[in-house]
Every structure is written in structure tokens, then in C-alpha cells.
Amino acid sequence: MTRVVLLGASPGPDISPTGLRLAALPGNPTVAERLRGQLSSMDPRFATVQTGDVAAALRAVADVAESATESLFLIPENSVVHDELIYQITKSKRGALALVAKEPRTGVTEDNGQEETGPEEPVTEDEGPGDRIPIDEAEPEIGLNRVEGLPVRVRIGKSRVVSVGTANHAVTRPNGVVLGPLHISARNAPVLAQTCRELADMAHRFGADDDLMQLIVFGLVRNGVSVGIRGRRDLFYRRVTTQEEINEAGAEMAGMDEDRSRLNNAVKGADGFFTTYFVSTYSRYIARWAARRGLTPNQVTLISIALGVAAAACFATGDRPWMVAGGVLIYFAFVFDCVDGQVARYARKFGVLGAWLDATFDRFKEYVVFAGLAIGWVVSGHGDEIWILALAAIGLQSVRHLLDFSFGAARRRKPPSPLPSIPLDSADDRELRQALSTRKVERSQGVRGMLKMWTKAGKYRAVHWARKMIVFPIGERFAAIAITAALFDARITFITLVIWGCVAAAYTLTGRLMRSLV
Template identity: 60%
Template sequence: MTRVVLLGSPPGPIGSPLPGGQRVPATDISLASQPGAPTVYGRLLEQLTALDPQPTTIARPGDAPAYRAHAGQVVESRDLAGDLRALADVAEGATENMLIMPADSMAHDELIYQLTKAKRAAIALIVLDPESAAEEPSPGEARPEIGGEVLEGLPMRTRVGLGRVISVGTAYHAVTRPNAALLGPLHLHLRHTALLAETARELADLAHLFGPEDDVTELLVLGLVRRGVSVGLYERAGEFYARVRDQREADEAQVAMAGYDEDRVRLDNAVKGADGFFTTFFVSTYSRFIARWAARRGMTPNQVTLISIALGLLSAGAFATGTRWGAVAGAVLIYFAFVFDCVDGQVARYARKFGVLGAWLDATFDRFKEYAVFVGLAAGATVSGRFGDGEGVWTLALVALALQSGRHLLDFSFGAANRRKPPAPLPTLELKVADDVKLREELERRSAVKRGGVGGLLKLWTDAGRFRSVHWARKMIVFPIGERFAAIAITAALFDPRVTFLTLLIWGGVAAIYTLTGRLLRSLA
């Protein structure tokens, strides 16, 4: 479960007022094109029911009766300081993660899901200024400013970079080269809720410094960043999100939302973004559609995993025949075993069905299929009689198995060690300081330190990943499972088991040296 807080008091306009006059509460804005013609607020509550059936809404006294007509608790607040203190009260009593959203939000279900399932302990929805430079400037390149630019009706007073929020501005706090606006939704892990409550109270005491255009979530992100919390970024990737201030904007938003294919976005999100070259271009281009077909027919990820296991065992059996047609059939079967290995995860993400058993089956039987195929190839070499008694091929198979097992052991142990390693603390800055110069100077100093020695070498290699050819070369050199299964299928079908094992050993050895070197360097940096 997730503790949901809805903000019923949106900020005032930063520039010209609304064309139609005053802002209309989300409870009074109807969505005629949606099933049942709900209000903006009513639709949002329906979307959030699975997260929190009794959300807390913070609203002005005049709007509170309309909000009370719906499910959940309503807390009245007369001003921005009251909003912050009410939110602090909720955060102090939270026993789950928190999702904070404006009550005037129109959003796809998929966007809400992606925000709440993100791995970052704190993440905010942003819109990036397309004209802003992506590179991080040094403090001397520009002076902090209280910008008057607007993105989607909200002040562009946020600086983002390096995958997180770097600095946030208000009517009082100046920011160096702002390049984004905070749209409103903010998701926090439970471990940050106590700090959020403390920060919100401190911000409430400074409320007299802020302007009517300053949003509650904008202030919260300001406080968290200045307390050293890494607030990650979420940009809309085909999902729809908008804040509507009156009926005209809601009507426009409904038309815009109708132009989005949310199911296609959900399907695209079911594919892991960090997949290897072979998986990306030769499997995921169509496996997602198999996943959707399977999910719509009620198949579970575990059932798909069993299909993958069966195909892997059939592949091993085909290789074990020692015939040319057996080798071709085994190559085709091992390819589709890998396809369904990808499909099971895509079904889980598309249908949102996750379980400990499924994760264990997937991780364990990937190795089982691979090693079964090793045995099948070696057995086939013996049966064929082309390699004498096959002892040499069996030796290659055992060495390949040992190499791959060693690589898996290193992967898991390094991952476990990384999880135990605390992240480097970010610089902090008092909320009363009116600009971000000291914050950015400290970030620049840290960056300069990292640019020297081992850290500098790693940074150069990381930056080189911006080039597409280098990016995919790095993906392939580590010899991930997709490339391994492709190498097995191609070499076994075109050549013989000895060539297959030599390919696995040479490529696997290069991958082991590359990954071990990288991990040693990261441990020393």
C-alpha cells in the first residue's frame, strides 16, 4: 500500500491570469468524454483506490465540503503554511511509502504506476525545457535567478541534471540556469517520510517568503534537495499528464488524452530498457506482443517460464542427437526458449503480476537451461562420433560451465556488496539561503575530485556511452544471456559443438576480464 496525499489548493498563476477568470476546484470540473462523466477529482480517486482507498486531501475551507462528498479524509487549510503543516502531520504518521499529487491532475494509470514502482527512494515528475543545454555549467557561467519562464503553466525554476534534481527555486530562492518545471507528483520511500515532515514544518515557518505561484510539491522538493536527498526524475514517456484549472483546460486535456495509446505505452514499459543488443533488436521487437496476447488470455508469468524451460530442455535433447538436423532444431528451440524467457518478465510487467516464486524460477532456470544445453551439445558430439570419444568436447563444456558459473558468482556477490555500500552523501544547504551558489560550488568540487585518477577514467568511459556504437559495444562485450544464447544457436547450427564451446570460452573470457576490471576500478574509485 501507499499513503496518498492530494493537494486541493493549487498555486496561483505566475504570469497572466486564466482567460476565463478564476480557477475552478477539481471537484467541479467534469470529464464528459470519460466513462460515467466523472469530475477530475473523482476520476483521480478511482485511479488511486488500489494504492490508498482513503487518501488525505488538503483543501481550503470553502472547497472542503465538495471534497468531503468523496471517499477519504479532508484536512482544511487556510494558506500555504497550513498546507505544509497538514502534510507534515500525514508524513509523521505514515507507515508506507507516500505519493503526493495535485488534486487537479489528469493522468494515465500507467504514469501513476511507473511513479510508484520506481526504484528511486524519491522521484518527481518533471517537464524539461527542450531549449536548455543538457551539460552542467560551472557556477561562474551564470548568476542565480528567480526565473519568470513558464512550462505548462508552472514556473520553470528547477535545475536538473545527472539524473536528479540539482536545485529548486521559489519566489525567494534563486536558481542557476533553471531548465525544468516540477509538474506536481512526488513519490517518497518510507525512509524519507520523517525527513519530509521535518522539512515541511521548516518550510511552513518560511511561508511568508514565498509567492502565490509557489507549489507545495515544488517547496517539498526544494527542502529535500537542500537536506541532501537525491530526488530522481521521471519524464513522461508517452504517458499523459496535465493539471487543469478550469473546464476549458479540462476539455482540451480530454481531447489531447484521447490521442494517446496508453496500452501501447504500457506494453513498451513492459520491456526492460537495459536489455542487450540481441534482445533489443532480435527479440523485444515482437516478444512484447506475445506477452500482451498471453496476458490477455490469463496466462501467468510462471506458466510462460515453464514453456521456456520446456523449450530449453527440448533444445538440449535435439543437440544430443548429434545430427545436423538436430543441431538446427536445437538452435531454433534455444532461440525461442530465450524469447519466452523474455516474455515471462514482460507478462509480469504488463499484467503487473509479480511474485517471489516467479523471480526465483526465472533466475534459477535461466542457468539450468543454459547448462542443460551444454550437456546436450557435448553428448551430441560424443554420439556423432566425429570427435572420437568426445572427451575433448566434454572438457570444453566443463570449462565453459565453470567460467559461466564463476561469472554468475561474481555478478551476484558484487551486486550484494553494492547494495550494502551507502551512497556518497550529497551536499546540503540551509533553507534560508536565498541562492544555490554554495550548493553548486560543492557539487562542482565533488565533480572535480571525481574527474581525477580512477574516477576520471571511469567517467570518461561512462561519457563515451553517449555514442550509439560505444553504447552497444559495451552491451555486447559483457556477453549477456541474449548474446550467449545467440552464439550457441548460430555456431551450433552452422558449425559444430567444439566451435560453440570455443566461442563461449573466448567471448566469455573477454567479458570476465572486462567486468572484473571495471568492478575493481569502481571499488577503488
Template identity: 65%
Template sequence: MTRVVLLGAPPGPISPPPLGGQPALPADITLQSLPGAPSAYDRLLAQAAALDPEPTTIARPGDAAAYQRPYGRVVQSRDVAGDLRALADAVEGAEENLLILPADSLVHDELIYQITKAKRGAIALVVRQQREEVDENAPPAEETEEVPIEEAEPEIGEKVIEGLPQRTRIGRSRIVSVGTAYHAVTRPNAALLGPLHLHQRHLPTLAEVARELADMAHLFGPEDDVTELLVLGLIRRGVSVGRRGRRDLFFRRIRSQAEADEALAEMAGYNEDRARLNNAVKGADGFFTTFFVSTYSRFIARWAARRGLTPNQVTLISIALGLLSAGAFATGTRWGAVAGAVLIYFAFVFDCVDGQVARYARKFGVLGAWLDATFDRFKEYAVFVGLAVGATVSGQFGDGEGVWTLALVAVALQSVKHLLDFSFGAANRRKAPVPLPTLDLTVADDRPLREALEQRRASRNTGVRGLLKLWTKAGKFRLVHWARKMIVFPIGERFAAIAITAAFFNPRVTFLTLIVWGGIAATYTLTGRLLRSLA
């Protein structure tokens, strides 16, 4: 379960008044185009209740009555300091993860799901500063050279994005610094939209910084958002806060009925189901899987999920196709080899589909994960046996002893590679991350924090660690990216190699391909594991 806290007091004005006049409470804004025409608050509360049966709403005393519902809890707070203390009390001793949402949020269910299922221990939703478009017909303006960030002066950001102050500096994967009306930030390039998700291990830190920030509330402005303050505190306590954008999903904070009507019209243009389906496909798949399977397997997954098929049932289909493939290879005939190649390809397709069904239908289980991991190897080794039996039956290789030897070598090589992968993964999870620098909350200037980050980065770019960093950066080139994906010989490439070589050549060529490519993959993987262990 995830503990959910809704923030009922939006930040004060920093941008022009909302469409339709003065800001309205989410409980008074009607979403007229949605079934039942719920209020914005009732819709968000229902979304929150799917995660937490008793979500907490923090609201001003004069607004508390508007937020009262048969379920959920309303906590009254007079100001930002009270909001922070109420939030600290709400998470004290919590053993669940935490999701914070502004009560004026209009958001897709799928976006909430993706934020709460992110692997990061802390993640915030951001909107990035848009680059200004250049009018080619306009007269040339005076050129101004942007000062390098290491020479830039921290500032109190006055720019606005979607009614929120642009006081956040984001990097490639995480938030680097946050500003307030008191805290200056070096070259802000984004704004925090409001949603924040934290793993339970960070909640004691959150409670601590929330109380410290509450004591500093007299330094903040009315435009400073609670989420903004919390992210500031977490970063200055050395917590790595990841950032993500809305991507192909919708989120908007609405302040009036006119804004809600406009947002609903915009939201209708998004295909939430398509985004959910795309999210069901793993983003780190290999070349063959990405271009020859996932382009259509997601639609099979949706079809299966809508007809009630479970991921385990799809796994059983994949196992059956794998065994049929092994049987076809065992006939030792050319048509048997072609049929086996087709069957092993579709066995792999359904091996991908079972995970996609699980992610699309959100049906996860320990049994399914075990079946998927175990029977991937079972199918693969069964096919090895089928190929060796087929080589013996065909008589093309005498008594087949040489082919059986190659099959045993292929099995041994693949087993060792899997052992290395799983053992390194287990050991790497126990490795403590390098801590991030910290900075006292009373320091208004973020330069000490950025200087410490630069020193940390410089120290991590030397020796073996620097070599690995360069190899990681090389992945931005598309050719290198896919070459690295293929060289490790993932299961998609292995099944493709088996299907192609068995259909067009013979089992000996298949096993030699598996051994040579598998040997290169094992050498590459072992070298990388050793370097990362020494870094």
C-alpha cells in the same frame, strides 16, 4: 501499499486566466468523454484508492465539503503553511512510500504506476523548457551569447510553462536546484508539474523540511506550489531527487471545464496500452535481445497476458523448449543441431516474455523471480550437456572426451562469472552513497549549493573514479554503447552464439566460442568490478 496525499489547493495565478474564466475546483469539473462522466477529482481519487484505500486530501475550509466522499480523508488547511504542516502530520511515522499528487491532475494510470515503481528514492515529474524554433525567413536578430552557467546570476524565474513557474534547474538525471518567490535559482530550465514520489526512508526528512518551510511561508508568493517547496527542502537536505518527464504518457493540470475538455481531446490521442507494453520491456537489454527478440516478444506477452497466462506458466514453456533443444542437440545429427538452434532461440524468447508478462500484467512474485533466475542456468547447462552428448553420439570426435572437457570448462567459467556478478551486486548494495551537499533553507541564493556540487564533481573525477567516469561518458556513442553491452556476453548473446555455431558448425566450435568470449567477458567484468571497488 503507498500512502497518497492529494493537494486540493492549486498555486495562485502566475499565467493568464484559464480557458473558460476563473479556476474551478476539480470536484466541479466534469470529464464528459470518459465512461460515467466523473468529475476530475473523483477520477483521481479512484486512481489514488488503487494504491491507498484512504487517500488524504488537503483542502481549504471553504472547499472541504466539495471534496468529501464516502472513502478517503479530507484535512482542512487555511494556507500554504497549513498545507505543509498537514502533510508533515500525514507522513509522521509512516512505514509506506508516499505519493503526492495535485488534486487538479488529469493523468494516465500507467504514468502513476511508473512513478511509484521507479527505483529512485525520490522522483518528481517535470516539464522541460522547450527550445525556441528559429524562423529561417525572419531577418537575423542581434546575437546574444548565453553566459556560462558558472557565471550566471541566480534569478527568480518569471517564465511560465503550462501555467507553472519555471523555477527549477534540472540536470541529466536529477533536480539540481529549485527556486521560489524568495529563493533564487541559477538559470532555471524546467517546471515541476506536481507529482512527487518518495521512499519511506526520506519521509522523516520530508516532515522536518515541511515544518521548517511552514515557518517561512511569509516569504513565499501565491504562485509557489507545495510540491515545489518540498523538493526545494529535500534537495537542500542532501536528498537526491530524480526527475522524469511524461514521455509517451499524459499529464496535465486542469483549472477549468474548457481546459478539461481540451485536455481530454489531447489525452485521447495517446495510446496508454502501447506505452504500458513498451514499459514491459527492460530498457537495459543487450544487443541481440533488443533487436532480435524484444521487437516482437512484447506482443506475445500482451497476447499471453490477455488470455490469463501467468509469468510462471510462460517460464515453464521456456524451460520445456530449453530441454527439447538439449534433446535435439543430443541426437548428434545435422537436422538435430538445426532444430536445437531454433528451439533454444525460442526458449530465450519465452524467457524474455515471462518477465514482460509480469511487468505488463503487474503480476510479480518471489517464486517467479526465483524460477526465472534458477532455470536460466538450468536450461543453459542442459544444452551444454545435450551438445556434448550429441558430439559423442555422432562419433565425429572419437570418444568425445575432448568435447566433454570443453563443456566442463564452459560450465565452470559461466558459473564463476555469475558468482562474481551476484556477489558484487550484493556488496555494492551495502555501499553507502557519497552524500550530496546541503544548504540552509534560509539562504536565498543557490550559488553556495552549486559551488559545493562543482567541488564534489571535481573530487570525483580524479584517479580511478575519473577513469570510470570517462568510460561512462563514452557510452553516449552508439557503437561504444552496444560494444559494452555485448562484451559482457549476456544471456541473449550466449544463446545466439550457441544457436548459430551449433547450426552451422559443430559442438567443439560452440564450446570454444563460449570459452573464448566468456573468458573475455569475465576479464572485462572482473577488471570493472575491481576498479569500482577501489574508486
């Protein structure tokens, strides 16, 4: 559940911006009607905060945050936005996430604030082409440019907001804006409440053109909260104030394929090489077909299980034609294993039972196939020693999964690394950026530095996919089983699984030991 905070006046007459209508959309709704309809599924009793008085609005947000037991989603009432963009922002696992846009610059491709998984200390980067001096030599300034009506007073880094300014608080080389929507996790709700109260007490220091959402992010960043960034990408968001802007927004949004973005988002972005290039290229369309016909993720999981058992039965015959058939079946068992998750994400049908079934029967399919391969080897007239390899493969994979789950649980209990903070009334962000630079140097030494270098190496495509493959994820395992069983025999399959599995176990165990030390 998400607590929604709508920033703006209550619905007024048709002369107010939120009362103007989106003629290009079905039903000709007003801006306020459409947004409230979109938000009601998340929070039927969302809070509305009047924004005429900045201090009063900040205290009202603080009151909501103090009483919240769930995550919060703040959004201006005059927002025109795709449903899918709201969904993607509110499902973020980051402690805080803001929708941002970078200031367009001549000769530089705008990335529009796409969230990345790289380092979170983008404090010394040069911006590339152009005649601007390196950021380390830049002086803080009051941003005077505007993007979509908002003052450019936000410094956006690679994966998060680095610094924010106001009309009276300078920021080092501002390059973007906070567009509006902001998602705050439940663990950061108390910090949001405290920050808003502190901001309310110093409201006299803000300017008439300071935006309420940027002020909130200003306070969060200075109080040490890591605010991640999200760009619009292929989805739509805009704040509107006039009928002309509303007409433009409605027409532009109607011309965008929201379903395509939703379908692409159904595919996990961190999949392995085999899954990315040999499954997800078409499995998403199977997922959409299944979702539109009412199939549930659990029903798709059952199809995957049935295909896995059929593959094991084919392998158990030991005959070459059936071994080839088993390889084909185990491949499609994996395809439908991907499809069930994609159906869940596309149709937004999630459940504890489904997650448990998916994780449990992934292991069941692997192990029943191992048994089928061993049985086929024996019935073909070979010795019983194949069971030693089969048990070794099962034992190795079981240990790897145990380590995966235990490490994941331990990491979830570890609190996030705190960021530097500075007083809200500091005239500029030099102290903050100096603290970030010091933090970056400290985190570049020892074990942490080695891990950071290995992370940076991932920008090279070959290294990126090599790292994905070396850990022997489920896609590569099923591919190895399908190919070796169809072309060779069960002994080759098990030898491949054991050798590659041992390499993967050594690699992941080394990495996790190193990460446990930092």
C-alpha cells in the same frame, strides 16, 4: 505498498475544479472521482492534505511522512493523468523522483525532462544554441516565466533536479517546473518530514505564486536529497482549474495510446544488443497476446523451459538436421524467457516465486543444453574430451553468476553518495552550485574519473553496444549457442563460450574492482 498523499481540498460541489467532469472519458467522471479511483488501488486510505494554508499543508505532509513505513506518492488533487504514468513513477527505484517539464525555447529541442542514466553533476553545461551566456557565468534569478501555470523556478539537469528557487530564493538559470507528482522512497521519508517542518517555519518567506510541490522539492534538494526527473514522454499529465482546461485535457488524453506506452515499458531498457534488435522488436506483442488471454508469467516460463529441454534433446542426437532444429529451439526458448518478464510488467503480475523461477531456470536451460551438446558430440563418435570443455563452460558461467549476485548484494548495502546541502533560508543557490562544482572536480579524479570517462564514452552508439556485448549477457550467450551449434559443432560452441566468457569475466571483474574502490 505506497502511501498516497493527495494535495487539495475535499470533494466539493460541481463549481469546484475537482467537481468538473471529464466529458471525453467513459463514465463522464469528475476530476476528483477519476484520480481517487486511480489511487485507491495503491492506497485505499490515502491521506488528503488541505492546501489553502501553506504552513499547515506542509506540517500535514510532515505528519504523514513521519508515520510512513513505505514509500510516499504526493500528487495534486486537480491532476488528470494516465494510469501508466502513475505506475511508472511509483515503481521508480530512485530515492526521489519528480515529474517535470522543461521550458520550451526557440531553436532548442525540448527533451521534456526525460530521465537519463548519465552523470548526476550537470552544473557546468552550456545550453547550446541561443544568446544566453554559459551557466557558470549566470547570476541567480527569480524565475518570472510560467509553464502550464507554474512559475519557472527549477533548474533541471540531465538526470535530476539541480536547484530550485521560490519567490524570494533565486536560482541559477531556471529552465523548468515540477509538474506535480512526486515519489519518495521509504528511506527518504524522515528527510521529507524534517524538510516540510523546516519549510513550514519559514512559510512567510514564500510568495503567493509559489507552488506547494515545487516548495517541497526546493527543500529536499537543499537538504541534499537527489531528486530524479521524469518527463511525460508519450503519456499524459496536466493540472486543470477550469472546465475549458478539463475539456482540452480529456480530449488530448483520450487521443493518446496509453496501451502502447504500457507495452513499450514492458521491455527492459537496458537489454543487450541481440535482445534489443532480434527479440524485443516482436516479443512484446507475444507478451500482450499472452497477457490478454490470461497466461501468467510462470506459465510462460514453463514454455521457455520446455523449449530449452527440447533443444537439449535435439543437440543430444548429434545429427546435423537436429542440431539446426536445436539452434532454432534454443532461440525461441530465449524469446519466451524474455516474454515471461514482459508479461509480468505488462500485466503487473509480480511475485517472489516467479522471480526465483526465472533466475533459476535460466541457468537450468543453459546447463541442460551444455549436457545435450556434449552427449551429441560423444554419440557422434568423437572422444569424451568434450566433457572437459562442457565442465569449463559450466564452471565459468557459475562463477560469473556468483560474482554478479554477490556484487549486487554488496552494492545494495552501500549507502548512496550524499549531495551537498545548504540552509533553506539562503537567498540564492550560489553556495549549492559551487559545492556541486567542487564535488564534480573531486569525482573526476583518480579511479572515479576513469570510470566517469568510460561512462561518457557510452554516448557513442558503437561504444554503447560494444560494452553491452563484451559482458556476454544471456541473449548473446543463447545466440552464440544457437549459431555455432547449427552451423558448426559442439566443440566450436564450447570454445566460443569459454573464450568469450573469460573475456567477459575479466572485463566485469576489473570494472567491479574499480567501483569497489570509490
